[in-house]
Amino acid sequence: MFRFIASFFTKLIQMMLQVLSSKKHIIHNLLSIYVKTSGGQTVCLDIDPKCDVSHIKKLVAPQINLQPDELKIIFAGKELADDYVIEECDLGQQSILHVVKIKSPKLNEVFRCSTPKANLSPLTESLDYSTFSSEDENTEKPLERKAHFYVYCPNCKGLKQGKLRVRCHFCKSGAFTVHSDPQDWSHVLQPKQITGTCENDPEYCQELLQNCEPTFAEFYFKCSEHVSLGECDQAVPLDLIRPNLRHIPCLACLDVPETMFTFPCQKDHIACLDCFRSYCLSKLLERQFWQHPEHGYTLACPNGCLNSFIREIHHFRLLDDDNYDRYQRFATEEFVLRSGGLLCPQPGCGMGILAEPDCTRITCQQCKYVFCRNCLQGFHIGPCDPVEPSLDAQGNCDVDLNCPVVEDPSRTTIKVITKPCPSCKTPTERDGGCMHMICTRSGCQFHWCWVCQTEWTRECMADHWFA
Amino acid sequence: MANIAAQRIKREFKEVIKSEEVAKCAIKLELVDDNYTELRGEIAGPPDTAYEGGNFLLEIKVPETYPFNPPKVRFMTRIWHPNISSVTGAICLDILKDQWAAAMTLRTVLLSLQALLSAAEPDDPQDAVVARQYKENLEMFKLTARHWTNVYAGGPNVNPECDEKIKRLIDMGIEEHQARVALSSYNWDLERATEQLFS
Ligand SMILES: [Zn+2]
Ligand SMILES: [Zn+2]
Ligand SMILES: [Zn+2]
Ligand SMILES: [Zn+2]
Ligand SMILES: [Zn+2]
Ligand SMILES: [Zn+2]
Ligand SMILES: [Zn+2]
Ligand SMILES: [Zn+2]
Numbered sequence: 001m002f003r004f005i006a007s008f009f010t011k012l013i014q015m016m017l018q019v020l021s022s023k024k025h026i027i028h029n030l031l032s033i034y035v036k037t038s039g040g041q042t043v044c045l046d047i048d049p050k051c052d053v054s055h056i057k058k059l060v061a062p063q064i065n066l067q068p069d070e071l072k073i074i075f076a077g078k079e080l081a082d083d084y085v086i087e088e089c090d091l092g093q094q095s096i097l098h099v100v101k102i103k104s105p106k107l108n109e110v111f112r113c114s115t116p117k118a119n120l121s122p123l124t125e126s127l128d129y130s131t132f133s134s135e136d137e138n139t140e141k142p143l144e145r146k147a148h149f150y151v152y153c154p155n156c157k158g159l160k161q162g163k164l165r166v167r168c169h170f171c172k173s174g175a176f177t178v179h180s181d182p183q184d185w186s187h188v189l190q191p192k193q194i195t196g197t198c199e200n201d202p203e204y205c206q207e208l209l210q211n212c213e214p215t216f217a218e219f220y221f222k223c224s225e226h227v228s229l230g231e232c233d234q235a236v237p238l239d240l241i242r243p244n245l246r247h248i249p250c251l252a253c254l255d256v257p258e259t260m261f262t263f264p265c266q267k268d269h270i271a272c273l274d275c276f277r278s279y280c281l282s283k284l285l286e287r288q289f290w291q292h293p294e295h296g297y298t299l300a301c302p303n304g305c306l307n308s309f310i311r312e313i314h315h316f317r318l319l320d321d322d323n324y325d326r327y328q329r330f331a332t333e334e335f336v337l338r339s340g341g342l343l344c345p346q347p348g349c350g351m352g353i354l355a356e357p358d359c360t361r362i363t364c365q366q367c368k369y370v371f372c373r374n375c376l377q378g379f380h381i382g383p384c385d386p387v388e389p390s391l392d393a394q395g396n397c398d399v400d401l402n403c404p405v406v407e408d409p410s411r412t413t414i415k416v417i418t419k420p421c422p423s424c425k426t427p428t429e430r431d432g433g434c435m436h437m438i439c440t441r442s443g444c445q446f447h448w449c450w451v452c453q454t455e456w457t458r459e460c461m462a463d464h465w466f467a
Numbered sequence: 468m469a470n471i472a473a474q475r476i477k478r479e480f481k482e483v484i485k486s487e488e489v490a491k492c493a494i495k496l497e498l499v500d501d502n503y504t505e506l507r508g509e510i511a512g513p514p515d516t517a518y519e520g521g522n523f524l525l526e527i528k529v530p531e532t533y534p535f536n537p538p539k540v541r542f543m544t545r546i547w548h549p550n551i552s553s554v555t556g557a558i559c560l561d562i563l564k565d566q567w568a569a570a571m572t573l574r575t576v577l578l579s580l581q582a583l584l585s586a587a588e589p590d591d592p593q594d595a596v597v598a599r600q601y602k603e604n605l606e607m608f609k610l611t612a613r614h615w616t617n618v619y620a621g622g623p624n625v626n627p628e629c630d631e632k633i634k635r636l637i638d639m640g641i642e643e644h645q646a647r648v649a650l651s652s653y654n655w656d657l658e659r660a661t662e663q664l665f666s
Contacts, residue, residue, distance in 0.1 A: 251569050252534050253474050269570075278471050279569075282532035302535055302569035438565060445565065 031086065034096045035060050035073075038175055038200050047086060054082040060099055074098040074199060077166030077178040077217060092163070094228045098175035100199040148243045150259070151235035152317045153223035159273075159318060162221040162235050164188065166196070169216040173200030174231070178217045185239045188219040236314040240264065241273070250275050251302065261315070265305035277318050284319070284327055287426070288442045291338055297331035334443075337424070344369060345376040345420060347427060376425055422448050422455070435460065472533040476503040479572045486574060494577040504529050508540070508577050512620065513585040517612035518546070521620030525580070526556075527573065537567035540576060545644075547608075547615040547651060549589040549598035558583075559593035596652050604654060611651045618647070632657050636664070 035043045035056070043063050047056065057068035073080045075089060075097050091097075151162030168176040169192065178196040187193040195214040198205040205215050222228060223235040244260040250272040257272035271279060279302055283289060289297045292309050298316075301308035310316075316327050333343055336352030344351040344364040351366040360373045371377065375384035421428050421439040423446035428439060435450040449460040480503070483489060483496045495509035508525035512518025524543040530536050540563055542556035550559045562571060562579055592598030601608045614629045616622030629647075632655060636646035641664055649660040 253471050254478050275471055278532070279535050282535045286532075286536075304566070304568045436559075 031091065032093055033091060034094065035099050036096055036174070037064055038098075038100045038173075039064075049085075049087040049091075051086055052082065053080045053084045053086070056086070056097070057082070057099075064099070066101060070101055071099050072102055072199075074100065074175050074177055076164065077176060077196065079177050092222075092224060092228060096174060096228075096231065098173070098199070100175050149221060150238045150241040151221045151223055152238055152314045153225065153235045155229065155233065155235075156223060156226055159238065159241070160223045160225045160235065162237060163224045165220050165222055166217050167220065168196075168198040168200060168205060169218040170205050171198060171200055172218070173198060175199040176215075176217060182219065189237065189239060191218065192216040194219075236312070236317075238315050238317075239312065240310065240315055244270065252279065261318075263301035263303075263305070263308055264310060265301040265303070265308035267301075267303070267305055269301050269303050269305065269308075271302075273318060280316055280319055280327075281323055284323060284330065286440055287330060287334075288440060289327075289330065289334070290442045291331070291334040297327070297334055342373065342425065345371060345425065345427065350427075376420055419450065419453060421446055422453050472529055472531055473503040475534055476506070476529055476573070479574065480506075482572065483574045483577070488574070488578065493581065494574070496573060496577070506573070507543075508573070510577055510581045510584070512616060512622065513581055516585055517609045518548075518584045518616050518620070519622065520624070521616035521622040523584075523620055525577070527576075534569045534571070537563045537571075538573065538576060539563075540580070545615060545619040547597055547612040548584065549587045549592045549594060549601045550583055552593050553597060553615075553648065553651075554594075557593060559591060600652075600654065607654045611655070615647075615651070629655065632660075636661065 029049060030046050031049050032044065032046050035045060037043070041064060043060055045056065045059055047059070053073050054068065056073060057071045061068040061071060075091070075095075080089070080097075149162040149164055151160055152158070153160040153162075165174070166176055166178060167174045176196050176198050178194050180194060182188050182194055192213075194217045196217040198215045221235045221237045222233060240262045242260060242262055244257055246268075247256050248260065248268050248270045249256050250260070251269050252271055252275035255272055257270075259273060260270040261273060261276040263269040263271070280299065283299055289299055290309065292298050295309055295311045296313045298310045298313055300310070317324060319327060333350065333352035336354055337343065339354065340357075341352055341354040342362070344353060344367060346364065346367050346369040349364060349367040349369065351364050353362060353364060355362050355373065361370065361379050362373050363370050370379045372379050372384060377385070419428060420426065421437075421441065421444060423439060424441055424444040426439065426441045426444065428437060436456050437448045437450050439446040439448065447456040448454065449456045452460060480496060480498070483494070486494075488494045489496075493511050497507045497509075499505040499507055506527040506529070508527050510523050510525065512521040512523065522544070523546060526541045526543050528539040530539065540558055542551055542558065545553065545556070547553055551557070558580070560579060560583060562568075562576070587601060589598045589601045597608070600611065610626065610629075613622065613624045614626045617624050617626065629650070632650055633643060633646045635657060636650070637643055639661070641649075645664070646660075649664050650657070653659040653663065
């Protein structure tokens with residue numbers, strides 16, 4: 001009796017578990033997708049990801065009054081073959097497939113037989129990193145063949161994995177098939193690199209272009225970590241962030257990271273994301289970003305490589321929110337300086353101010369400091385005081401002469417004072433040693449004398465380096 | 468941020484310790500604190516130079532932003548060299564300023580400083596007095612540098628003539644190092660040095 005009850009309960013529990021797990025199975029595996037017709041009609045489908053494309057055709061056809069073999073399904077720039085299993089393309093929840101009517105089914109049949117399978121799968125499947133970076137084909141990494149794209153997602157507010165998508169450059173329809181695969185980032189990031197066929201309304205697009213140029217593909221990215229919010233939901237490609245397939249060590253901490261930031265210098269200079277953040281932060285706080293005429297407020301490779309500026313400034317989104325705000329403020333200030341404006345000289349303020357050229361009394365809107373435009377000292381009537389040679393600097397030298405270097409530790413205690421760079425007026429600190437100052441602000445790099453507060457000369461060295 | 472600097476210095480430290488230069492006693496590196504923010508370097512004066520036989524101590528301070536900014540390096544041992552301040556030990560070397568690259572290491576810095584001792588660049592001087600002597604009277608410069616190496620860096624070349632002149636000034640109540648600086652600056656002309664010291 002007791003054994004009977006025990007086995008009964010065991011069975012019961014097993015049954016309940018089965019029900020639970022199968023229910024879980026169903027909930028987790030159903031994929032909600034949209035199928036959009038060229039007529040603008042949208043069909044919503046809940047499908048099993050294990051089904052293939054022909055199954056979708058069978059589901060959609062009756063809803064738009066066509067036969068399944070009259071349809072072709074387009075996703076991410078490619079027509080999907082009938083036997084293609086949905087699970088194998090990276091469709092997320094609420095993804096959109098495009099369905100168009102085949103002009104002449106017979107002709108298409110012939111075409112399809114002669115097309116290799118790779119061409120009938122979505123782009124994100126057929127691309128891999130060997131085509132997207134200049135790697136040896138020999139590198140054995142069979143598991144990581146799939147391309148990984150990183151994006152800044154404005155919705156999730158952070159660095160996420162991204163998915164590559166394609167649409168018509170002219171009518172923006174996703175019912176578009178590419179004629180060739182993009183071979184590198186420039187094909188994807190620059191407009192009008194890859195041609196294709198717009199399946200939305202070929203006549204419309206060709207008419208629009210009056211046959212003077214082919215229909216071009218437009219590539220864009222979606223965040224793969226949130227459910228698609230529709231066709232406008234896009235993410236910014238961060239093309240310099242890539243998987244570190246060749247195990248290159250970070251130039252700063254020397255670790256070998258999985259995901260790396262690649263500096264655009266073609267010399268394998270890479271950093272792990274933490275070090276890239278630190279690099280940005282330290283250069284930001286020293287105002288050593290460059291105001292590049294094309295790319296904006298940006299940085300180059302920390303090894304000083306030529307022409308290695310980061311083009312996509314969204315990479316600086318890797319900074320935390322506070323510092324990204326600071327980045328934007330500094331960028332604005334740098335822009336102010338370049339446009340002939342000036343920065344508030346008050347320590348800790350540095351607000352960018354655009355003032356009338358003949359106005360000498362400047363009021364900082366942020367800290368309310370009122371100062372003279374010419375000498376950046378507090379506002380005064382009459383001519384500016386000439387900057388007197390610093391007594392402190394002379395004094396320092398005298399002290400130096402009498403103190404033995406090794407014995408006196410207090411000598412190394414450095415008095416920090418700031419003076420404005422004579423060229424750009426950025427407050428600059430002297431941290432001991434040389435009177436020979438080099439302005440650290442990028443774009444200035446003026447060599448000046450701490451004592452004279454003018455350009456550094458041979459006379460400065462001879463006259464007051466050692467008092 | 469400090470994390471990266473410390474982690475990097477830790478690795479570099481190991482690299483230097485294992486390097487062949489350390490094996491040959493050409494360079495040395497020691498930790499001053501446990502946070503890897505301050506180190507003490509040592510370089511041997513290169514052979515066939517006025518610095519031969521001397522050992523030069525260096526103060527190395529690692530900024531929080533290392534390796535994106537250069538370490539701050541200063542000679543702690545007094546040295547007579549056109550690119551190194553005879554007063555503060557400050558160094559005028561481009562890689563320690565605007566030519567620094569994140570790929571450089573403490574080892575490359577020590578080796579570059581050693582190279583600087585072999586080949587001075589008097590056209591980009593840190594010490595104008597030394598640079599002038601280097602350009603106008605190379606023999607006098609070598610004599611002076613050798614003497615300083617002997618006195619401050621443990622070099623083998625004793626120069627009785629220099630020692631004698633310094634002693635004369637000490638007898639007049641001048642502090643020894645001050646006397647040496649004055650004589651060195653005036654090409655060991657006792658009369659002119661005395662004049663300058665008492666003017
Ligand atoms: Zn997202
Ligand atoms: Zn179109
Ligand atoms: Zn790193
Ligand atoms: Zn580089
Ligand atoms: Zn202000
Ligand atoms: Zn004024
Ligand atoms: Zn400046
Ligand atoms: Zn000066």
